[in-house]
Amino acid sequence: MAKTVLKIENLGISFGGLKAVQDLNLEIKEKQLYGLVGPNGAGKTTVFNMITGVYKPTTGKFYLDGEDLTGKSQEAINHKGIARTFQNIRLFNNMTVIRNVLVGLHNQPEFKCGMLSSVLRLPRHFKTEKAMRERAKEILRIVGLEEERNNLSCNLPYGKQRKLEIARALATNPKLLCLDEPAAGMNPNETADLMNIVRHIRDEYNVTILLIEHDMKFVSGLCDEITVLNFGTVLAQGTPEVALNDPEVIKAYIGG
Amino acid sequence: MNIFETLLNGLSMGSTYAMIALGYTMVYGIAKMLNFAHGDVIMVGGYMIFLTMASVGNPILGLAIAVVFCMLLGITIEKVAYKPLRGASPLAVLITAIGVSYLLQSTAQMIFGSAPKMVIVADLGNVMLGSIKLPVYTLVTLGCSFAIMIALSLFVKYTKIGRAMIAVSEDKGAAQLMGINVNGIITITFAIGSALAAFAGFFMLLKSPSLTNTLGAMPGIKAFTAAVIGGIGSIPGAMLGGILMGVVEAISLTIPAIAPYTDAIEFSILIIILLVRPSGILGKKRREKV
Numbered sequence: 001m002a003k004t005v006l007k008i009e010n011l012g013i014s015f016g017g018l019k020a021v022q023d024l025n026l027e028i029k030e031k032q033l034y035g036l037v038g039p040n041g042a043g044k045t046t047v048f049n050m051i052t053g054v055y056k057p058t059t060g061k062f063y064l065d066g067e068d069l070t071g072k073s074q075e076a077i078n079h080k081g082i083a084r085t086f087q088n089i090r091l092f093n094n095m096t097v098i099r100n101v102l103v104g105l106h107n108q109p110e111f112k113c114g115m116l117s118s119v120l121r122l123p124r125h126f127k128t129e130k131a132m133r134e135r136a137k138e139i140l141r142i143v144g145l146e147e148e149r150n151n152l153s154c155n156l157p158y159g160k161q162r163k164l165e166i167a168r169a170l171a172t173n174p175k176l177l178c179l180d181e182p183a184a185g186m187n188p189n190e191t192a193d194l195m196n197i198v199r200h201i202r203d204e205y206n207v208t209i210l211l212i213e214h215d216m217k218f219v220s221g222l223c224d225e226i227t228v229l230n231f232g233t234v235l236a237q238g239t240p241e242v243a244l245n246d247p248e249v250i251k252a253y254i255g256g
Numbered sequence: 257m258n259i260f261e262t263l264l265n266g267l268s269m270g271s272t273y274a275m276i277a278l279g280y281t282m283v284y285g286i287a288k289m290l291n292f293a294h295g296d297v298i299m300v301g302g303y304m305i306f307l308t309m310a311s312v313g314n315p316i317l318g319l320a321i322a323v324v325f326c327m328l329l330g331i332t333i334e335k336v337a338y339k340p341l342r343g344a345s346p347l348a349v350l351i352t353a354i355g356v357s358y359l360l361q362s363t364a365q366m367i368f369g370s371a372p373k374m375v376i377v378a379d380l381g382n383v384m385l386g387s388i389k390l391p392v393y394t395l396v397t398l399g400c401s402f403a404i405m406i407a408l409s410l411f412v413k414y415t416k417i418g419r420a421m422i423a424v425s426e427d428k429g430a431a432q433l434m435g436i437n438v439n440g441i442i443t444i445t446f447a448i449g450s451a452l453a454a455f456a457g458f459f460m461l462l463k464s465p466s467l468t469n470t471l472g473a474m475p476g477i478k479a480f481t482a483a484v485i486g487g488i489g490s491i492p493g494a495m496l497g498g499i500l501m502g503v504v505e506a507i508s509l510t511i512p513a514i515a516p517y518t519d520a521i522e523f524s525i526l527i528i529i530l531l532v533r534p535s536g537i538l539g540k541k542r543r544e545k546v
Contacts, residue, residue: 054429078435091430103434
């Protein structure tokens with residue numbers, strides 16, 4: 001039995017009287033590709049915001065590798081190993097592609113370099129910078145953006161911006177990578193390409209992946225297990241075939 | 257007055273403004289607030305130099321003490337006055353900054369009195385370049401400020417911390433989720449800005465030795481204007497705006513007919529530039545994405 005990477009227990013949050021998410025329980029095993037689906041407004045991104053520290057949950061707890069991270073700050077949670085991308089792309093627009101990835105590498109212990117050696121530009125500074133650039137290029141190669149590393153990120157087409165967000169998140173060396181609608185706005189070819197990239201990242205970097213997606217073909221083609229949310233509550237959980245054919249789920253999507 | 261001399265004078269004055277403007281623009285870029293107490297940090301640096309000169313008499317030591325003290329002061333102000341207001345309305349932060357400004361001025365007046373102190377930092381004399389007489393302090397100011405500004409640009413562009421600073425200024429939330437310690441970056445920014453203010457104080461005293469508790473008030477406002485002219489949040493913009501203000505000031509002061517209106521002329525530039533380019537010369541244009 002693979003070990004549990006992320007465990008969510010009774011997680012819930014209310015905004016005023018609105019219970020955006022309630023009683024969410026799920027368990028994600030190591031190297032699993034886990035999907036979080038549901039109609040608009042179901043609370044999927046809210047779940048991401050809670051497990052990355054943007055929102056503090058009102059109830060419940062979540063654990064990464066058995067460690068309780070509930071209520072920790074965003075950067076602390078990132079250091080512990082949860083990284084994410086955004087539904088509305090939030091790249092550093094005025095930076096080049098490679099610099100976006102370099103920002104992601106900021107906290108990697110292997111690239112620690114004292115402020116003094118940076119300011120005095122000692123040999124160590126240049127050595128660290130070079131190693132960081134090499135790593136950044138390697139990550140960009142995986143998402144297929146190595147050739148475009150010196151372009152400004154805002155000049156990339158939409159699909160490539162999404163890939164760059166994945167690269168930037170991957171640079172923080174996460175155990176759990178959360179992708180918020182990675183395939184949104186992509187054409188079928190790009191989507192197929194993205195599926196390969198996601199699988200490749202999982203195998204190469206040993207990361208577990210939690211993703212939100214509306215493209216059901218993408219979800220059923222990629223995920224081992226999914227949770228379906230509607231109005232903040234869990235409708236169904238299980239393999240995509242089982243969960244997506246649940247009568248409650250079909251009702252929620254089609255109405256009835 | 258020789259045109260070359262005027263220009264040099266303007267450049268040296270302008271580079272002092274640029275150093276102060278950098279403090280405004282970096283803090284604005286990173287913490288999204290206008291730190292109106294920034295000008296008064298210059299004054300505190302001035303008094304540190306005064307104290308060192310009066311006791312030890314070494315200007316370089318005075319500068320070093322001023323830089324360290326101002327950095328600590330900047331960090332303290334941020335921690336005590338601004339950090340608790342993170343997320344509060346911008347108006348609350350603005351009025352707090354104005355309050356801190358008066359607090360610093362009044363404290364200095366209580367300690368040192370309101371009579372001007374004379375701080376002769378160093379008498380550097382003049383050099384002759386052919387028939388042109390150049391005061392050495394302008395050359396020192398110009399040389400040092402340019403060296404500092406180049407170093408700062410390299411730091412921001414080519415180091416990890418610099419990169420993190422730009423990331424925070426572009427999108428604080430995303431930077432935080434990439435594991436960047438935003439509070440740490442804000443602290444570093446205040447420390448750098450305040451160190452630059454201490455240098456500016458040193459150059460100002462080098463130029464004219466009279467020190468009062470309002471030393472930083474007018475240069476602070478002018479440097480803030482310079483930062484807005486250059487495009488607030490933009491580091492090269494602050495440098496350009498500062499130099500422009502200094503040169504305009506120097507030229508205006510040499511023409512007897514308009515010399516009394518120098519301040520008015522400088523601030524009018526702001527109005528004109530904002531009419532033509534609301535985001536400043538090098539400021540980012542706000543483009544709505546559709």
